[in-house]
Amino acid sequence: MRATEATTTLRREVEICNACRYCEGFCAVFPALELKREFVEADLSYLANLCHNCRGCYYACQYAPPHEWGINLPRSFAEVRAESYEEYAWPKPLAGLFQRNGVVVALATAAAIALVLILTMLVQAPGMIFAKRAVLPGEFYAVIPLWAMQVIGIATFGFSLVALAMSVGNFWRDAGSERRLTLGAIAHALHDIATLRNLGGGGHGCNDNSERFSMVRRRLHHAMAYGFLLCFAATCVGFVYDTMLGWAAPYAFLSVPVLLGTIGGIGLLAGTGGLFAMKLVDDPMPAARNLLGADVALLLLLALAAATGIVLLALRATSLMPIMLALHLGVILALFVTLPYSKMVHGLYRSAALLRNAIEKDQAPLGGGGG
């Protein structure tokens, strides 16, 4: 991790935190920083990615602005986090996509939708696009050929997986743990990831936009994240049905992929909608204003994926099916393509940071003995 204005600011702040330690009950960040006396950029990157942005420490801080020290950890962590996404991005020439990321994701989405719509038009006979449809097996492939879906899907998603793996590898080499990985640590990290244990201020909730504690954000994130996973599971089951079992889509309402996708889609919509609504009434102080674009772009992209999927399900027996299918697949393509170059990467780096934290949590903090 390179030295920047953001890392300099964050270093000054965590050194003050290390002399105070009042917040150590809130989350994993504070016990982790107590293991250090000096913080190199890689340590700051690790701590920044470990921070879940619950803001408990901001509202509890006796040195928060307007105090002359102006400690604002949630904002400083967010800024270093954003820089770390750029730092670890693979391949390097694409790292610049993390600057003005909201615009990038929005444009990529628009482009992907347009591309799929145009290609769909091109492969259809004139007039067929708005023809009456029935819910018959293979009907989707009459609109967009299966091979096209598979080739584009596997190519883009495959590339994104490789890019994500390379990125998280970069993170781990720079800011990972030097100690040995154990099964126990992996289990501990998985538990922290699955439960968002650190997004709860020691179990009492986040400070959404005031001194008040609330579990709203954690629950909305769960709805969104698990909704996303269910949708992804639906896609995987569909892939297996089609390529391995030879059962062509679309599937019945009560089939496994449709049920998974519907429940997941509703969760995604509820989660992203709620999180977006929270942005509207946010406290601007602990938030990093220049990152709002990236946050909102991903929320809207996920919401769009869920919404178009649900509308496609509702309209699949009508003449609007081809348009909706193209729209939905356009959004999914955008999601696949931007996966390693959107806020989506936060999940991966945070998971890696939680893994380092789990590996090192048995170490004793430095200092002690004071009254």
Next chain:
Amino acid sequence: MPDLTKIYDVLVAGGGNAALCAAITARQAGASVLLLEHAPRAFRGGNSRHTRNLRAMHERPTDVLTDAYQEDEYWDDLKRVTGGNTDEGLARMTIRASSGVFGWMQDCGVRFQPSLTGTLNLSRTNAFFLGGGKALVNAYYLTAERLGVVVAYDSEVLALKMCDGTVRDVDITYRGYPYTVQARCVIASSGGFQANLDWMRQYWGDAVDNFVIRGTPYNRGKLLKNLLDQGVASVGDPTQCHAVALDARAPKFDGGITTRLDSVPYSVVVNRHGDRFYDEGEDVWPKRYAIWGRLIAQQPGQIAYSLFDAKALKLFMPSVYPAVRGDSIGELATKLGLDPVKVQDTVAKYNAAIGTGVFNNTGLDGCGTVGLDPPKTNWARSIDTPPYYGYPLRPGITFTYLGVRVNERAQVLMEDGQPTGNLYASGEIMAGNILGRGYLAGFGMTIGTVFGRIAGQEAARHARN
């Protein structure tokens, strides 16, 4: 804007822990309550925003305290630190009441956590607030507002107009404008006067210019002075204050906990002439850190320097400022603005006097100097491993001891011993009744909580009758 024309049942002067406990308790008892906080909202909470725990008696382990801490042990601790400068009746009442405050605090939204690293010696006696004192203050303000306590920030109580021991009117400023407010009862919870440097100067002279005030700049003691001028009985030595050793680079006010330095027992401390002046290893640091503020205040220029080597760097909590570093004692001394020859000589004499004990930082190790004056009786190791480090130290004032005398119902007493008609006190402004000298970690919050609740209860009852 808060309604300042209404006659409230209870007016609370102050906005820290003791004021909030009083206001919430009075409101829960059915009184209408106006709370006047001198600070703006961002700096609300007085010195409570810099605290982190509360000392509580308990018979058996609880969810936030280990083992047991019984009344007699608590009382012995208090008797020892105050040198008997306390009121046993009030003290024992406070100690007993401290075991029963947790349910109420948790109902008010206060959350606790396991004791902090570096303070394991306190996990048995003190309950730590999750997020520290500001989080506690936030929880109390949320509760007070939810219950309908009227809170006015930027509101300083200037004077209580008393007649025959009863408060008639209250002169305040609200956002800089003067108002006269009326209330059936008044609770004074406005803290000490340590932020009023002109008042401090009466006792300390120009040395106060070199003092650092650890807490809020809003504790000006205006109400305290006004009460004492009207014949209210005082307690506590006006010249005394709790003072610790702080990093000399600390801000003048509100530096809080992070500027304190725990390096003294692992170092030698010299004054600006390069001379040692006190036994750095006299006792474990929690029992000794509060004497070092006074010791440094008595040195020329009210400054001292804690010097140690690489062996000691990681034995204590870091301060917020990096230690000054030198590859030799001479270089370090020069960087600190000290005479290098003199400091080298002081360190050489100290190194030559090291005895034969085995260093052990987990307790009194008896590893002391031989034939040195003043001696260092524990943790004396040669300062010989570069790089060398040093911190400049100044006296940091935590609070003053002067206050108003109260009885067990939190009623403020007049000089003739009679209780005032409708005036109560809680917190630092009356803590001198119980803690007349010395310091006991977390006890200020105990006094504030216990007397805040008593004052709120009594004032609400008085207002009803």
